[in-house]
Amino acid sequence: MKVLVVGFSKTGTKTMHVALKLLGYSIYDYEHNFFYLRNEWTKILTKGGTKEDFYNMYKDVDASMDIPVVVFWEEILEAFPHCKLIYIERKDEEDWMRSWQKQTDSVKTNYTMKMLSCFSPTAFSIFRYSRHVARCVFGSDSWLWCEAYQGISPTVAKKRYRDHNTSVLTRAPEKQLLKFKMTDGWGPLCEFLGQPVPETEFPHKNKGASLLEDWLKDNPVFLQMKFEMKIALAVVVALVAVGLYIFM
Template identity: 25%
Template sequence: MARAKIFCIGFQKTGTTSLYAALTTLGYRTAAVVGRDWSAERLAAEGAALCIETMRNFDAAQDMPWPVFFRELDAAYPGSKFILTLRDADRWFSSIEGHFGANAGEMQAFVYGRDAAAPAGNRQRYLDVYARHERDVRAYFADRPGDLLVMDLERGDGWAELCGFLGLAVPSEPFPVKNRSSDRKTLSFRIRRKIGLLLGRYLAPERI
């Protein structure tokens, strides 16, 4: 019997890269960002179908635009498990703004609106969308608490919560902590990120 699909539906900068590493350690083949080069309009029209089709070849998924399509993914893959990563909203926005700044992107335009395609100058819009997503997810799974795990990695959630939710043994190694601000200051990180952006790898983790 195939194990349940796992969908990580927390927004960027909520610990998604750490969760990607954790799921990989647990043996899940995990998809990351898809539709990277698509316009916001195409993502809105075809993004759900892209995610559903991509998932046929993976055990789990995280990064954008997966969180936006949690309802469609739930309908397409009954019995799946969903993980919502959260962090303090102000710290989350500071991290998003520090990463993207005034750089507009199609994925941000899709999630936050064409008029807020860059976080700089759009703090309230980003905070509103972030809060609405949490409310929507919690409301959707209100009658199915066993299908949703809410994690806050900054508050210490890790293997115990994740493995308990998935029914797996806790690994002996520490829970991975990835993409900290101190990591992003290193030369090797900047070089790897630049190479990744230049190559535009289709399913490489976005690390955001």
């Protein structure tokens, strides 16, 4: 692990994901953590973890971000003591809360996500992981993984956001920390990472909570879930057709 984005969810982490990818870093973002490391994270969240656990999880990855990684930034830094930290925040906690609520609402109203929860084995297997993460980060609970972050108390959410920011700003090693604003562009980021400035414009992702649409459209993890759902639905239709043929 070379870089850990320690800005909380909904502070520009998806934009930073694209920026780091353009700089050549391999990345584990939110979806990669639940797809590839959900068993390891479930163990950490329910039974505990060690420095060796975190090292083995991220030794072959250049960068990571978003929950639950960001909540355990100190433990990950202990496993990778020379890791560089990128801190991002929104203009205030009310602005952050509005952005968070908009994102969760986009999931809540998406029927494809609800269908995936019922007909994709991969999606269903993520259910327990998502519940543990939501409970750890926000103290929330749900019986559907696609609704794991619904019903969160705004007071609790804003406190978690505030406490996280305070934790990073007061305890992170100053020489390893970049306090970044999206308006800063490539310059400060590339200087901090020792990378040449790309010729392309600095990216801007997940504008207007478009992340879910992007995931469902071209993310390999979600494409696999959609494929599994189609197969499951085809099997259900076939069984119904056979049943009707036999009993009619």
